[in-house]
Amino acid sequence: MNAVTSNAGGNAIEIAALRSDRFRLDREADWRRLEAIVTRMEKGRLRGISDEDLLALPGLYRTVASSLSIARETSLDAATLAYLEALVQRAWFVVYGPRSSLTEWLHGFLGGGWSAAVRGIGFEILVALAVMVAGVAVGWLLVSHDPEWYFTLVGRDMAGARVPGATAEALRGTLFGEREQDGMSVFAAQLFSNNAQVSILSFALGFAFGIPTLLLLIHNLALLGAMGWLYHGAGLLTDFAAWICVHGTTELFAILLSGAAGLHIGRALAFPGNRPVLQATAEAGRRAAVVMAGVVLMLVVAALLEGFARQLVDDTFGRFAIGGFMLALWCAYFFAFRGGARR
Structure with a gap:
């Protein structure tokens, strides 16, 4: 056996x-x-x-x-x-693998690919900018007619000492002397976290024909309008604008681009033109993805400005100078610099 x-x-x-x-x-x-x-x-x-x-x-x-x-x-x-x-x-x-190294990709991305993608969604950028300005106006008008709207837009936890009825001195203390104020760092972190989430959601919700993106932009900028109204009442609007300007020209620009990227996808879905919907959406998605890769970089830069520059520069003029320089830098890169990338 x-x-x-x-x-x-x-x-x-x-x-x-x-x-x-x-x-x-x-x-x-x-x-x-x-x-x-x-x-x-x-x-x-x-x-x-x-x-x-x-x-x-x-x-x-x-x-x-x-x-x-x-x-x-x-x-x-x-x-x-x-x-x-x-x-x-x-x-x-x-x-099927990548045809270029990371260094080559970065060179193409920063050398013109990103700016070309941003220029490719120029119409959506104008729409998103108009909506954001409208959002600021909506927030300002709502709280000016009924201050209770302030807590609906800003929230009591985030507001802290920034509440209707606060004295000018108390509000001034929230803008200057930040090196000794741990609470300001917490508020700045909350504000950055909120704006980062808005950037991501503005892009991600674009597939719903861009409608949620528009609503999100209005709501988020209404918060800024409400706070502007508060500081205006205390005669500190210019100082508040400088406080926001340090990182805001980068951070709000990132929100603008992410919202425009979401609208670009939504427009391709709603109005594909002579192309099939899937083809139009795929093309829009590729361009929007390049824009969003840059948005992540902008949010990192905004976080550094918020964590260091605004804390170290404690005067209105210096803050405007930093914010204005960053705004000029981004505009020059996106709309003046062409690089060697092909669209």
Whole structure:
């Protein structure tokens, strides 16, 4: 009985080995050809690759990927599986992987790609800007008619000492001498967190034809209008504007761009023109994604300005100078600098 079992086991192993060898022999030429092409491309020897091999590359990749799938299903030997898995992984990066390094991508992005994408949504930027200005006006008018609206827009937790009825001296204390005020740092962090969330949501909600994006922009800027009304009543509007200006010209610009990016997608969905909806949306989405990658960078810059520059510069003129410089820098980059990127 043991002899029979041993013979059966030996026959099974021999059959499996034979099947593995036959599988390899039938397909090995394609594997070797793909491996040779991939190796040359990995080493940067593109000139040594014939046009015939380049044209055959996608088909060879699919053939080897199919071989790997069959090898897994039929439980071929481990060496063949390991070889095919490594080859398919290498070929994937050659066929579908990124065509440029991170350094090259950053050079293209900052060297004109980002600014070109921003100029590509110029109409939506104008719409978003108009809506944001309207939001400030709405917030101001609401609280001027009924101060209770202030707490609806700003919230009691965020407001702190900034409440209707506060003295001018108390409000002035919230704008100056920030180095000794931990509460101001907390408020600044809350404000930045709120604006960062608005930036992300403004973009993400653009798929709903841009309507939620518009409402979000109005609501967020109404908060700024309400606070402007409060400081105006105490004769501190200019000082408040400078306090906001340090980081606000960057942070609010980021909100403007994210809202415009969301509107760009919403407009492509609602008005695709002569193109299919999916094609129009995909094109708008690619452009908007480039804009949003830059928005993240702007929010990081705004956080640094909010955490350091505004704390260190404690006078109105200096704050306006910093904010004005940043606004001029962003406008010059987006609308004057063309770089070498192609649209």
